[in-house]
Amino acid sequence: MTSAALPPSSVTVRVPAKVNLELLVGGRREDGYHPLSTIFHAVNLFDEVTVSSAPQWGIAVSGPQSFGVPVDGTNLAARAAQRLAEISGIDEPVHITIRKDIPVAGGMAGGSADAAATLVACDQLWGTRLSRAELEEIAGGLGSDVPFLLGGGTAMGSGRGEVLAPVLARGSYHWVFALSEGGLSTPAVYAECDRLRGDREIPDPSPSAAMMTALRSGDARALGAALSNDLQAAAISLMPALGDVLDAGLEFGALGGVVSGSGPTIAFVADSNEAALDLAVSLTASGTVQDVRRATGPAHGAHVISAPRPG
Ligand code: ATP
Known part of the structure; x- marks a missing residue:
């Protein structure tokens, strides 16, 4: 078989939902944001995001929680892919397929999870091979929950939630x-x-x-x-x-x-x-x-x- 006959290259990434075990909210600052102190905890409710090389940009959403999720450039996953492409000087469109199992607009960061998954998937598909720190920086520009969903586990978030620090957490x-x-x-x-x-x-x-x-x-x-x-x-x-x-x-x-x-x-x-x-x-x-x-x-x-x- 020649490489031209192979199916398009694709990468699938699984990403968890989060719950905030503690969410402490400071007073509203002049720029409209509230300083946070939070403990993020990732749980095994997953979305799966597949990115495939394609002749043009596209996005599709399926699965039990797909209702109401945008299928255009406003989807956070699409924004994540575009942002990584811009920063890395990549001109290779992808089709993104999201299988949604994380409840939408439920406070479990489903959109942020899809953005984190897309960064990891595109990084692998395009061979950009960014470090975790570089991915976290791009993630933080997409939304305050996105960096945490790259690593998962249990972690402390401050700033708007995007500044992460490890916590000593035992048990499941x-x-x-x-x-x-x-x-x-x-x-x-x-x-x-x-x-x-x-x-x-x-x-x-x-x-x-x-x-x-x-x-x-x-x-x-x-x-x-x-x-x-x-x-x-x-x-x-x-x-x-x-x-x-x-x-x-x-x-x-x-x-x-x-x-x-x-x-x-x-x-x-x-x-x-x-x-x-x-x-x-x-x-x-x-x-x-x-x-x-x-x-x-x-x-x-x-x-x-x-x-x-x-x-
Ligand atoms: P958070 O906990 O981060 O505040 P949330 O869980 O309350 O988020 P999301 O599920 O992320 O909310 O969805 C919030 C809105 O974001 C949705 O109503 C939808 O219009 C939009 N959205 C954009 N991209 C996505 C996506 N990939 N998945 C879900 N919603 C998305």
Whole structure:
């Protein structure tokens, strides 16, 4: 077979969703941003992004969570590919196919995950071979959650979330995610947070001792007690039913629950795989949630699961 007869080269990358175990939000700065202190945690709910050499740029989205995802240049994955091409002086169009399993607009950073996956996939397809630091820098320009999704695991984020530092985190955790009908817009949740805070002076945030101790211990009960999110009150204010979901999960045995990022997904941590299964069944039966998903964390960040064929 000649190389011309081979199927187009393609690379597929699997990328996890994230939950913020702690999301502490400082006061709004003049440029509109809020300084954050967050603990990111990647979980094994994955999107898969395939990039293939193609005569022109294109994008397609499939899978259980594809509804409402843009299939044009505004898709974060397309922006990631274009940005890497620009920076590396590459003029080789790709077709991007996203298989979406991460809930959309749920506070689990699905779009950011696809952007991280696309950077890793294009880097391999084009042979640009950038270092992790170089990829993280490009990622940070695409969105504040994107750098974390390159590496995954459990990590601390500061600045707008894009400045990463390692944390000592032991253990693995069983999660149940309660999904809600409809999404919450991240800017709308921040605006509501500002409104609820009024004129109150908010100090710059730093990680809590309770969360650091819980992560060092690897104890799910301590982690459950330490979960916190400064955007939670704002998310509940915009979507009051979330308060009922939180109450239901705790009543059904969760060790702790928290709105994930800007919501509306709620993350519950459970004691064991069985406890997570029971919790998922009870939440579904209660009728308070639209859907539930189970996952474990930490999970690896964006990683290649198939490489281009040689030739
Ligand atoms: P975050 O937790 O980072 O705030 P999120 O999980 O709440 O994000 P996303 O799933 O990333 O939200 O989607 C937010 C919006 O981004 C969507 O409503 C959609 O219009 C747009 N979007 C652009 N690219 C993507 C993508 N690849 N996947 C999902 N949404 C995308």
